[in-house]
Amino acid sequence: MREVEGKVAFITGGASGIGFAMARTFLNAGMKVAIADFSDSNLDDARDQLAGDNRDYMTVKLDVRDRTAFALVADEVEAHFGKLHVVCNNAGIGMAELISRAGYADWDEMMDINLGGVINGVVTLLPRIRRHGEGGHIVNTSSMAGILPLPDAGGIYTAGKFAVRGMTESLRLALVPDRIGVSCLFPGLTKTRILDKAKEQVASAAGDIDPVSAGFAVAQENAMDPMDLAGAVLDAIRNNDPYIIGHAEFIDELEEQHRELMAAIRRDLPMDPRRAEFENGRREGIREIKAQMQAW
Template sequence: MRDVEGKVAFITGGASGIGFGMARTFLAAGMKVVMADISEANLADAARQLEGSNQAYHFMRLDVTDREAMAAAADEAEQLFGAVHLLCNNAGIGYAEPMTTAGYGSWDKMFAINVGGVINGIVTFVPRIRAHGEGGHIVNTASIAGILPLPDNGGIYSGSKFAVRGISESLRLALAPHGVGVSTLFPGLTRSRIMESLPEGEDDELSLGFAEAHRYAMDPLDLGRAVLDAVRDNKPFIIAHPEFREEMKELHDELMDAIRDDLPMDPRRAEFEMTRRNFITELKRNAGD
């Protein structure tokens, strides 16, 4: 999607933080943007910030866990601006109880929004993007915690973001033959309202450190520009926070060191895996990787 001017973007969680940063970046590039958000306060605040602009945008309230509402939102976007080309599954929450003590409710809520919202966006929009035949792109917001796991208090969140990563990478392979790109966004600390989901009195070391570090978080507009660059270049991954470079390399080395070469392996098994690898390689080539 090299030429984005005049194209239509639909962003969930689009009225604040990362989503609004993407929206403002896309608008500046000449796109038409639908910002969907569950928070009336966020929608009102974003509307005030864009008031007086002659750019093409539209706000709507949307609960990404509501599948009928997602379909209605897609209909509304198409009626207003025409076919959607860029889908950003960005809505998410950041807090849950510690995974070692949490009940089903905490797990269900986190996965319903962070993973279910992405699934609902895919199921609703992918057939429409394929059908209009004009190409397109999907950006799924994971987190650096979808690569580098968090401990107890962030464990449920991290699990949900690992799921988004896996869905996105497979979807990229699946959609490559149809001219639709997929990128996974792995943000680190970025200025947003995620701290508002942190309960009062939460005083564990990780939560307090996160709150302090959030004061120095990345500007969402900077991250939005990184997203737009990735869409234009059809990049599979968006990692705009270089402070994770060494930690990611350490994780890679740990994985490679874990491979054992001393166990028996039937050559026919190796042959099958080589066939699978060649198939994946061809799909990646089609995706531009």
């Protein structure tokens, strides 16, 4: 979607951190923006920061787990702007119980927001982009933990973010006929409020906080400015890039993981030529779908 001026974006988790940086970046590019967030204080802060700005935006309260509310908010956004072109499913949480001792409630909370919120955003908002036939773009926020797994303390978070990645890559292929681009955002350490709870626990030396979460909370002091990452998101929307990875400190680790995956392939086991033929056909089909994007 090369031309973004005048287009309408809907951002969940949009009142702070990466989401708010996206909102500001999109507004700077001449877009119209709906800033959706669950936190009243974040929404108040966003409104304060945008006070006096005469560009076209609106703020709405939204719990991304609430499907009925999602539809009502979408109606409100469409009533205000007329159409919807870009969706950024960005809302998420970062604290969870250790995966090795987590119960159902721990899994449900993390998955309902970090994965369920993305699903709800796609199911609710994708038909509204399709409806006007002008094309559009979807950005789903995963994490570097959606490529490189975190240990015990981040295990549930990792599971949800891996799922977001897989969902996004399949959706990218599925929406080519609609001329709707799809990108997956993989943030590393970025200055956001996702670890505020952990930082408070570290500062007060109170609570049972695991070393991994404590380490992340401290490391956030040197995290990336979300405006830098938001600029990369806008570039990806314009270029229809599949992946947005702004943290170059992961290059060596990504290469190492790729080597491990390739080394794990057993080349000594029998391979039926008919099976290979099927997979070659599937692969060629995906290549043809990707080639259609180049014609955009």
